[in-house]
Amino acid sequence: xxxxxxxxxxxxxxxxxxxxxxxxxxxxxxxxxxxxxxxxxxxxxxxxxxxxxxxxxxxxxxxxxxxxxxxxxxxxx
Amino acid sequence: xxxxxxxxxxxxxxxxxxxxxxxxxxxxxxxxxxxxxxxxxxxxxxxxxxxxxxxxxxxxxxxxxxxxxxxxxxxxxxxxxxxxxxxxxxxxxxxxxxxxxxxxxxxxxxxxxxxxxxxxxxxxxxxxxxxxxxxxxxxxxxxxxxxxxxxxxxxxxxxxxxxxxxxxxxxxxxxxxxxxxxxxxxxxxxxxxxxxxxxxxxxxxxxxxxxxxxxxxxxxxxxxxxxxxxxxxxxxxxxxxxxxxxxxxxxxxxxxxxxxxxxxxxxxxxxxxxxxxxxxxxxxxxxxxxxxxxxxxxxxxxxxxxxxxxxxxxxxxxxxxxxxxxxxxxxxxxxxxxxxxxxxxxxxxxxxxxxx
Numbered sequence: 001x002x003x004x005x006x007x008x009x010x011x012x013x014x015x016x017x018x019x020x021x022x023x024x025x026x027x028x029x030x031x032x033x034x035x036x037x038x039x040x041x042x043x044x045x046x047x048x049x050x051x052x053x054x055x056x057x058x059x060x061x062x063x064x065x066x067x068x069x070x071x072x073x074x075x076x077x
Numbered sequence: 078x079x080x081x082x083x084x085x086x087x088x089x090x091x092x093x094x095x096x097x098x099x100x101x102x103x104x105x106x107x108x109x110x111x112x113x114x115x116x117x118x119x120x121x122x123x124x125x126x127x128x129x130x131x132x133x134x135x136x137x138x139x140x141x142x143x144x145x146x147x148x149x150x151x152x153x154x155x156x157x158x159x160x161x162x163x164x165x166x167x168x169x170x171x172x173x174x175x176x177x178x179x180x181x182x183x184x185x186x187x188x189x190x191x192x193x194x195x196x197x198x199x200x201x202x203x204x205x206x207x208x209x210x211x212x213x214x215x216x217x218x219x220x221x222x223x224x225x226x227x228x229x230x231x232x233x234x235x236x237x238x239x240x241x242x243x244x245x246x247x248x249x250x251x252x253x254x255x256x257x258x259x260x261x262x263x264x265x266x267x268x269x270x271x272x273x274x275x276x277x278x279x280x281x282x283x284x285x286x287x288x289x290x291x292x293x294x295x296x297x298x299x300x301x302x303x304x305x306x307x308x309x310x311x312x313x314x315x316x317x318x319x320x321x322x323x324x325x326x327x328x329x330x331x332x333x334x335x336x337x338x339x340x341x342x343x344x345x346x347x348x349x350x351x352x353x354x355x356x357x358x359x360x361x362x363x364x365x366x367x368x369x370x371x372x373x374x375x376x377x378x379x380x381x382x383x384x385x386x387x388x389x390x391x392x393x394x395x396x397x398x399x400x401x402x403x404x405x406x407x408x409x410x411x412x413x414x415x416x417x418x419x420x421x422x423x424x425x426x427x428x429x430x431x432x433x
Contacts (some may be wrong), residue, residue: 008295008297009225009226009227010224011226018297032354035132041411044249046249047245047247047249047250049245051306052138054304054305054306054307055306055307056244056306056307056308056309059137059383063381069304069306071229071293071295071306072224072249073201073222073244073245073249074200074222074223074224074228074229075199075200075204075222075224076110076114076199076222076223076224076260076267077109077110077111077197077198077199077221077222077223077267
């Protein structure tokens, strides 16, 4: 299925976009991350949380939404 | 009370609400991009006691967004300069300036004197310190962070709600996350995000509306998209901090993490005696004719370590202080410990050498 991934903060520097659609055949957040780590090698070194349906997920959470957000912390002030 | 007329005539605030504001004590950590608008609105709203802690001084590049300061504040400590400006804005409140660095030792006793803590800092180390000290002193924390055109805001430790560590359990590796001075920030962005923080402070004091607790707001100024993400309380993460309460004040930064501050300004660099300057810019083909400076492009650094005089202190610079930070990590990996990354980059160094 096609899912939309949204990137925030410095993750957009890694991916070069704020959102994109990917073709996805896995079942969990872990699977989504694996696909993205394949696509963007340096993403693995970044700290972020993953959310769908506006809730934070763990690696084991099942994909139930067609939109996933990758949320990093912001240091600036 | 004429000053507060527009508050008092709001039925949701009234005279009673205004008295609550006048009796509140709020501590703002950092009088920078976020701290300035927070302080400005809280002082104007008549928060009776305001504390400002900041060790830094006002520099010209701050004026693009740090709206409490003007030309006459340059070179003055930010907490003191902010206090001076706010005393002119509102003579009836009391303002305490702490021109010092927040650390494990001073945070707990300082936080205990206030009702609400506002995080306007610009680095993860201090953010985790603020968060942990708020957990230990049981103070609500009005948090925000910014990145280029985006901001995030939340209220932590509010009525048994989640803490910062429930959202992000561990600090990221510092060198990976650039701050405003390295990557740039839209000047008005901290104005927007800091104003949201001030709003939350006032709502907490007045018990008004829905407090941004248990949720983090992500806001993007380029498309005005905002997302409210739910955050749950993690007892495990909070307990880890509470367990440190007995020894917290002794958790000197040096003990907790061995890495010293290797990120320095030109002024700090010039206090060192035996310096070797290293230019790690990859894209400069210009030969620099100063014997004190050696040029080793970042990508060839590891192959050229023999060129580095280990008896000297290394001050590494690039364009904007990001690559030089990575270079310093590489040098330290190779036991070249006395190496420092210059925050503001080559421009300042060249200027210094030209005028030497």
